[in-house]
Amino acid sequence: MRFLADESCDFAVVRALRAGGHDVVAVAEVALSADDSAVSDLAVRQRRILLTEDKDFGQLVFAQAQTSGGVMFIRYPAAARRTLPKVILDLVAEVGSDLSGCFVVVQPGRIRMVRRPSR
Numbered sequence: 001m002r003f004l005a006d007e008s009c010d011f012a013v014v015r016a017l018r019a020g021g022h023d024v025v026a027v028a029e030v031a032l033s034a035d036d037s038a039v040s041d042l043a044v045r046q047r048r049i050l051l052t053e054d055k056d057f058g059q060l061v062f063a064q065a066q067t068s069g070g071v072m073f074i075r076y077p078a079a080a081r082r083t084l085p086k087v088i089l090d091l092v093a094e095v096g097s098d099l100s101g102c103f104v105v106v107q108p109g110r111i112r113m114v115r116r117p118s119r
Contacts, residue, residue: 001092001099004043006052007032009074013051016085022092036060044069049099051088058103072104080108
């Protein structure tokens with residue numbers, strides 16, 4: 001699968017997905033300090049699911065109805081970080097292409113997938 005990791009995304013997730021054979025571009029490597037709209041646009045143009053820990057992307061997708069190919073919003077406290085890469089890899093293996101077009105909230109012990117509302 002194809003992902004774009006926002007600068008806020010834990011790089012352990014990027015490394016784990018890459019090691020798992022996924023195509024992951026990190027914003028920190030290609031567009032350092034890009035604003036949220038530019039990051040979202042890049043994900044759409046490149047047909048990538050956005051990985052982020054920035055809650056502003058929920059505002060862009062839902063309140064501002066910005067086009068999105070899918071967002072994985074990661075909400076993990078420091079105490080649970082060691083399990084995060086495996087959780088993301090397991091989620092991708094389990095639901096795969098169903099992630100496209102969804103807003104997914106990933107928390108310890110809880111994953112919520114919401115299909116973006118129609119305009």
